[in-house]
Amino acid sequence: MTIISLWIVLTSDTLKGKGDEILESIIMGFLSEVPEITFTNPLFCGILGNTLLSTIPGVSGAGATPEKTLLTPILDAELITRGAITSHPVRPDTPTGCPTPASITRAMLQLCGLQPLFINAGLRHTPTVPCLDVYGNVGEDPRFRTAVPNAYDLVKKGEIIGKILSDRSDLLILGECVPGGTTTALCIMRALGYEASVSSSFVNNPISIKEEICRTVLERIKADVITSPLDILRYTGDPMMPVAIGISNTYLGKLILAGGTQMLAVSAVIKALGCSLPYVVTTSYVRDDPSANVRQIADQIGVKIIFVDPGFGDLGHAGLARYCIGEVKEGMGAGGAMCLAALLGHSPAEIREKILVAVNAYC
């Protein structure tokens, strides 16, 4: 591959050709900011994981029923890899007709001509596509027991993956799919001292349920005098987090964590460990969630966060338009995948068109 980020041309005196389109994309507000990176060999990875928190009724909107949320990561990985879900009789959208963010990620990877790599951090169900597996377990309910008992081992496994991927790429877009993960993110960030409010895939964020879970968890953490960042993660995180942290520890290229509050929680642990912070990229729909305070958390952590605004409101698709009123908002690195497409020189118009065609094909 011989792709160079076109953003570099913006610092030159002559803005023409692709440069103009990119300038326009900034003017149009597609990206809130252009990351100052160059790369020749980008890779998109999605970390898949489960936490039993998603099976508590009302916590997660990422599945038709609480139990079915455990299946969502493997269905999304199948959709992105194969272009369709044939292993289970489900549709890749919410009951209200919102397309899964995985369909956006799929569309962007097709536009970029890239094969995704999925990482299995700990899942209830067996994936239907090949995954780089760390042989972790489903995250336990942190109200009652240690959520990720083998967190330290998973960090080590993530570090091995970071080394492998360093040989294979110089830009890593690292997404995640962990239903219930905004609640583990809330617990982690609160335990680390952040005044965090987290986003949700529901239009109406189930704040009271999340707060109640978090209160119970923080009491356990306080009672057991748990203060080290990785021990907090062990107590109340999910399996995606230590794998992402391990990758961040050893990956030699540029790293973009593609996700909202969940990736801010990962960033908060990285910061607490004294390691260098990656970029975070998410959608404007996460930023605009009035029940969360994403920008403030990012500022407190000191992590650079970039927002992608694909303008789903006027695309002519009712389900995508629901992203604008706060449903789904983000997931499976969709924001990062759109950012990558822009970094590779695809115009906002091209990106929007590709997404529209892709989601229409499923509906």
Add this chain to the structure above:
Amino acid sequence: MTIISLWIVLTSDTLKGKGDEILESIIMGFLSEVPEITFTNPLFCGILGNTLLSTIPGVSGAGATPEKTLLTPILDAELITRGAITSHPVRPDTPTGCPTPASITRAMLQLCGLQPLFINAGLRHTPTVPCLDVYGNVGEDPRFRTAVPNAYDLVKKGEIIGKILSDRSDLLILGECVPGGTTTALCIMRALGYEASVSSSFVNNPISIKEEICRTVLERIKADVITSPLDILRYTGDPMMPVAIGISNTYLGKLILAGGTQMLAVSAVIKALGCSLPYVVTTSYVRDDPSANVRQIADQIGVKIIFVDPGFGDLGHAGLARYCIGEVKEGMGAGGAMCLAALLGHSPAEIREKILVAVNAYC
């Protein structure tokens, strides 16, 4: 990475510097032949798998007991990835003091500065390092039941992996570790009509046991009128084989199958499917096995086979010297890894020295 195969200089008029060393390596007979390939981004993968055939006493020498042969692939992957085996109380050599070929592979990847990627095709035990997992099963005993019932699905999973790796490399050295795999190879090749005799990790190849297994299997195949190559594989192969075939189907770069008779069996199926044949690279110890007819089989298949002769006889290590009298001989892509080091410009002296230092560190 910006490595170009140095062999290309051999076709130019000026042989100097690295070119001289490489010429010397040919003269010294390190490689039986120089593959005509250029590359900039090599990747070493090892496919791990089990077949229950290795638990039949006397079939496999790849483990202290028949049952322990099932553990060997994950121990070898751990040794190569981490540099030591700490998960189980075992030594990385045979009871007679022969170093596992994985220690050779480890030494070569360190020399080349490359991180290996392991693929879990179907194992009894959970790997201790991250693996790209196709979620296959241990191969069944083909005397009594279908060995790889999901062989077709594993080919599809291998095809997905081939696409992923095509984005990430332009030369793939694909090794394997399947204890008992020479017996599945024998069954496959005989069922496809080859007059094959296969190699063994034992000094004294347990030919009569293998022949008896093969006779029973061929009777089942004949009785059920199984003739298509993938159905033969389903009946009597092991899980490594369909994954390797799937990768071969979609990988866009140059492919080297690193192994002896097992990789010839994979080549025989690829040939029977009408697909283009990769290179096969193995050690001279496999070629020189008087109980096998490796060169004849390769000729019959029409696959280009290259032999690496690392000259272990005079290295000053009693265990490595036993390779020359026919013990171990090859495994975990050791021959391919040595070939890769040579292709990257490392001299035979450098390669031999690195192997000696590595195996002495374990003993």
